Amino acid sequence: MKRYLVGLIVLLCATASLGDDASHHFRRRPVRVFDANGAVVGDLTVFNTQDGVAFTVGDAVTVVPIRRVQDSSHRFSATDFQWATAGGARYASADCSGDPIVDYRSGPRSSVPVRRGTEAVVYIAVAGPMQLLTVRSSSNADLGTCAAFASPQQTLGYPVAAQIVVTRDHPEPLHIGY
Numbered sequence: 739m740k741r742y743l744v745g746l747i748v749l750l751c752a753t754a755s756l757g758d759d760a761s762h763h764f765r766r767r768p769v770r771v772f773d774a775n776g777a778v779v780g781d782l783t784v785f786n787t788q789d790g791v792a793f794t795v796g797d798a799v800t801v802v803p804i805r806r807v808q809d810s811s812h813r814f815s816a817t818d819f820q821w822a823t824a825g826g827a828r829y830a831s832a833d834c835s836g837d838p839i840v841d842y843r844s845g846p847r848s849s850v851p852v853r854r855g856t857e858a859v860v861y862i863a864v865a866g867p868m869q870l871l872t873v874r875s876s877s878n879a880d881l882g883t884c885a886a887f888a889s890p891q892q893t894l895g896y897p898v899a900a901q902i903v904v905t906r907d908h909p910e911p912l913h914i915g916y
Contacts, residue, residue, distance in 0.1 A: 800860065802860050837901070841893075872890045
C-alpha cells in the first residue's frame with residue numbers, strides 16, 4: 739500500500755510539473771521597447787544586425803533602430819535608449835533642407851532616420867528600384883552641421899514616400915523590458 743501511495747504522489751508531482759508552463763511562457767514572452775511614458779512601442783527586433791522596432795506606414799514596413807543613450811562624457815546608460823539616427827544624411831538641396839535621400843541603410847523597406855534637435859524623423863523610401871539622384875549637401879548629425887558641395891554629385895538612392903516623427907508619438911528615453 740505504501741508503494742502504491744508513493745507511486746501516486748510521484749505521478750501527481752510529475753504531472754503537475756508538466757502542467758506548469760512558466761518556463762515555457764518565459765521563452766515565448768516578447769522583449770518589448772517602451773517609451774518615456776511607459777507605453778509599448780513594439781517588440782524589440784533585429785534587422786541587418788541593428789536592434790530596433792518595426793513600424794508600418796501604409797504598405798511599407800521598416801525597422802527604426804535604437805541605441806543606448808550616451809552622456810556628454812561619452813558614457814553609455816545601462817538602461818536608457820534613444821532612437822538611433824544616421825550619422826549624416828544627403829540632400830538634393832544645397833542647405834540640407836527638405837527630405838533627405840534614402841539609401842539602402844535599413845529596414846525591409848529602406849529608410850533613413852534623421853535627428854534635428856530632440857526630434858527624430860524616419861524617412862521611408864518609395865517602392866521600386868534605386869534611382870540616380872543628385873546630391874547637393876550633406877549633414878552631420880553629431881556636429882549639427884550642413885556642408886554644401888562645390889558641385890552636385892550623383893548617387894543611387896530613393897526619394898521619400900513617407901515619414902514618421904517617432905519622438906512625437908514615442909518620446910525618449912526608451913526602455914527595454916517584458
